[in-house]
Amino acid sequence: MIEPLIISNSTDLLRIMPSDILCIKAEGNYSVVITSDGEKLLVSFQLGQVEQMIAEQLSTEAQAFIRIGRGVIINRNYIFTISIPHQRLGMRSAQGHSVQLEASKESLKQLKHFVEQYTAERREK
Amino acid sequence: MKTDDKSFYNIISDDEIRVVGTSTTEPPATNQPQQASQPVQKQPEPKNRFAIWHIIVAALALAAIVFALWLLMPPANTAQQEPVPDEPSEVNVIIPDSTTTSIEPEYADMQTDTINDIQLRIFTPHGGRPELVIGNLQADTTRIILAAQAADVRGDNGEISGAFILKGELISKGLPKLGFCSIINNEITIGRQSETPLFERAIEENGYFFRQYSLVSNGEMIDIKPKGKAIRRALCYLRGSICIIESTERESYHDFAQALADYGVEECVSLVGGEAILKYKPADSPLLTEGKVNTDYEYVNYIVWMSNK
Numbered sequence: 001m002i003e004p005l006i007i008s009n010s011t012d013l014l015r016i017m018p019s020d021i022l023c024i025k026a027e028g029n030y031s032v033v034i035t036s037d038g039e040k041l042l043v044s045f046q047l048g049q050v051e052q053m054i055a056e057q058l059s060t061e062a063q064a065f066i067r068i069g070r071g072v073i074i075n076r077n078y079i080f081t082i083s084i085p086h087q088r089l090g091m092r093s094a095q096g097h098s099v100q101l102e103a104s105k106e107s108l109k110q111l112k113h114f115v116e117q118y119t120a121e122r123r124e125k
Numbered sequence: 126m127k128t129d130d131k132s133f134y135n136i137i138s139d140d141e142i143r144v145v146g147t148s149t150t151e152p153p154a155t156n157q158p159q160q161a162s163q164p165v166q167k168q169p170e171p172k173n174r175f176a177i178w179h180i181i182v183a184a185l186a187l188a189a190i191v192f193a194l195w196l197l198m199p200p201a202n203t204a205q206q207e208p209v210p211d212e213p214s215e216v217n218v219i220i221p222d223s224t225t226t227s228i229e230p231e232y233a234d235m236q237t238d239t240i241n242d243i244q245l246r247i248f249t250p251h252g253g254r255p256e257l258v259i260g261n262l263q264a265d266t267t268r269i270i271l272a273a274q275a276a277d278v279r280g281d282n283g284e285i286s287g288a289f290i291l292k293g294e295l296i297s298k299g300l301p302k303l304g305f306c307s308i309i310n311n312e313i314t315i316g317r318q319s320e321t322p323l324f325e326r327a328i329e330e331n332g333y334f335f336r337q338y339s340l341v342s343n344g345e346m347i348d349i350k351p352k353g354k355a356i357r358r359a360l361c362y363l364r365g366s367i368c369i370i371e372s373t374e375r376e377s378y379h380d381f382a383q384a385l386a387d388y389g390v391e392e393c394v395s396l397v398g399g400e401a402i403l404k405y406k407p408a409d410s411p412l413l414t415e416g417k418v419n420t421d422y423e424y425v426n427y428i429v430w431m432s433n434k
Binding site for chain 2: 068
């Protein structure tokens with residue numbers, strides 16, 4: 001059974017299924033969770049703290065998420081386009097909501113390679 | 126894979142990616158791990174980076190500690206900071222009775238001398254009765270023959286550092302320093318010993334007792350821990366009499382103690398130096414005052430030779 005991710009502080013709580021997360025962007029000392037339907041939810045945790053919550057709460061499900069540089073965590077299931085020359089990463093959910101993210105060429109190279117490898121392995125299986 | 130290292134989640138460059146839930150930047154295990162991990166192998170191993178971070182943090186912490194210790198070191202000239210306790214040495218422990226002498230003169234003379242290129246001022250009381258005083262020294266200046274600040278006062282709580290007995294009353298306990306001075310029935314004794322029966326005698330016979338650094342013991346200098354330079358002052362047993370010896374320039378404890386030993390001092394404990402107040406009455410002039418009165422602490426204390434007249 002897939003468990004929800006709970007991001008909670010002393011006053012607020014966000015309970016969200018991993019599959020509902022498109023990406024999470026750093027916003028200074030806060031983070032913005034962008035859901036698969038395009039909603040943006042501000043949480044009062046730094047991106048590293050959110051990453052830690054994902055890792056600790058979601059177990060193997062956490063590996064659906066990839067931290068890209070200092071600025072964003074993506075749900076790799078929603079990777080749509082990668083453009084290394086333009087340093088662009090397109091995310092799109094099943095509901096059709098899309099987000100364009102910026103990332104370094106080097107990180108996008110690694111991400112592209114990872115996606116290709118991962119997909120190839122799944123096909124072999 | 127989990128990691129409890131919170132700093133791990135904050136360490137990533139913009140050129141790296143990391144699969145969440147793994148402790149490295151490598152992608153999750155695949156059937157072709159070599160290929161899958163190729164792109165991220167260009168990045169430094171996070172564990173190595175953690176080690177580097179830990180080393181950096183440890184080095185910074187160590188530097189901070191060293192700096193803090195340096196700041197806390199007794200600068201000497203201020204009596205408000207308790208120096209690092211002097212470690213006893215059995216070789217250097219002496220019998221205090223060997224340095225006992227009686228004081229009877231009536232004024233204080235001051236002489237200068239030089240030893241090891243260190244200029245000294247030697248204040249010798251002639252007459253008067255030695256005692257310890259806590260608080261305002263201004264109250265009875267007409268009777269003072271010689272006075273100097275005695276035991277250190279701790280900067281953190283304003284209390285006297287080490288054991289202190291005032292007219293038989295125990296004001297402070299503790300043994301941060303091995304040197305001591307007792308005044309019992311007009312008999313002044315200085316020495317270096319962790320436990321001395323003179324402590325109990327001072328209580329039983331309404332005497333006085335304080336502790337300070339022992340700088341010279343049995344004619345040998347004691348190299349104590351506190352560093353730094355300041356005007357140094359000490360209560361000394363020199364050629365059969367008790368005197369206060371002061372350096373005219375800022376000196377380290379080491380150099381000052383060595384100079385005292387070379388000068389012939391047989392036993393001596395430090396007094397508060399630096400800008401601490403010193404009063405003495407020459408034979409042919411009124412009471413002279415040098416240094417500053419310390420009114421910051423209630424327990425600022427003095428060794429004073431009071432005239433009986």
